[in-house]
Amino acid sequence: MKHLKQQWKTRTSIVLVVSVLVSLLLVSLELTDWAAQINQQGYSHGAAEGEKPKIAPILMYILPFVKELILIGVPMLLTLGIAKLLGLIKRVVKN
Amino acid sequence: MSDWKQNLQKFRYVMDTLLLTSFMLVSAPQATGIPLHEWFSLFFIIPFVIHLLLHWDWVTRSFGRLFANITARERFNIVWDYLLYLMMLLVFVSGFLVSVALLPALNISLNIQDFWSKIHHDSATFIMPMLGVHLALNFSWIVKLTKRMFAKEAK
Numbered sequence: 001m002k003h004l005k006q007q008w009k010t011r012t013s014i015v016l017v018v019s020v021l022v023s024l025l026l027v028s029l030e031l032t033d034w035a036a037q038i039n040q041q042g043y044s045h046g047a048a049e050g051e052k053p054k055i056a057p058i059l060m061y062i063l064p065f066v067k068e069l070i071l072i073g074v075p076m077l078l079t080l081g082i083a084k085l086l087g088l089i090k091r092v093v094k095n
Numbered sequence: 096m097s098d099w100k101q102n103l104q105k106f107r108y109v110m111d112t113l114l115l116t117s118f119m120l121v122s123a124p125q126a127t128g129i130p131l132h133e134w135f136s137l138f139f140i141i142p143f144v145i146h147l148l149l150h151w152d153w154v155t156r157s158f159g160r161l162f163a164n165i166t167a168r169e170r171f172n173i174v175w176d177y178l179l180y181l182m183m184l185l186v187f188v189s190g191f192l193v194s195v196a197l198l199p200a201l202n203i204s205l206n207i208q209d210f211w212s213k214i215h216h217d218s219a220t221f222i223m224p225m226l227g228v229h230l231a232l233n234f235s236w237i238v239k240l241t242k243r244m245f246a247k248e249a250k
Binding site for chain 2: 002003004008011012015016019022023026027029030034035036038039041042043044045060061062063064065068071072073074075076077078079080083
């Protein structure tokens with residue numbers, strides 16, 4: 001805990017102030033034509049309200065985590081592969 | 096493993112594991128239900144801020160490093176981390192702006208815009224592959240610390 005306690009009040013304040021300022025900038029996106037266009041078109045995703053998905057109840061709890069593992073894991077493995085390949089090419093070019 | 100509170104690297108490892116676990120929990124509203132998803136998201140700010148505080152040296156040095164003579168990999172890593180931070184804020188902000196449980200429970204009413212619903216859905220999906228790349232860029236540290244954490248202590 002000693003690592004967190006070091007000037008934590010000042011540092012946390014800086015993190016929060018910067019984050020709030022950046023967030024306010026992000027909120028201003030709703031004033032753009034892009035936002036107006038999406039609001040005009042409308043947006044919905046997932047099942048309609050009141051409609052139950054046609055999958056086993058247990059899968060409703062498992063599938064979201066499987067989706068996360070794939071969405072995080074596949075890019076991670078791809079990046080590791082690319083990094084390894086680039087390292088290999090670098091070594092070959094050097095020799 | 097017993098000295099993890101005293102050792103900065105091990106403390107980071109434990110806190111980062113907590114951050115990743117809470118991220119995965121927060122990112123599954125279909126499993127937890129929307130009200131819990133929104134309350135978890137509020138508390139997720141704590142491990143997120145702890146992550147930034149524990150990497151304070153990096154936070155303060157990284158911008159200057161961008162203009163130094165560094166490798167392409169390090170430059171990419173710095174830019175990627177900045178983008179990940181921005182994306183995380185976008186997920187937070189859009190999430191609060193489409194809140195149907197948390198803000199009403201705090202007596203704050205909002206007119207939910209389709210724009211923010213779309214942004215929240217898209218950014219929350221996009222942040223996962225971004226996190227995957229972030230983990231890959233720090234993979235050697237993760238492997239090294241995992242070995243150190245679970246190494247049998249010498250008697």
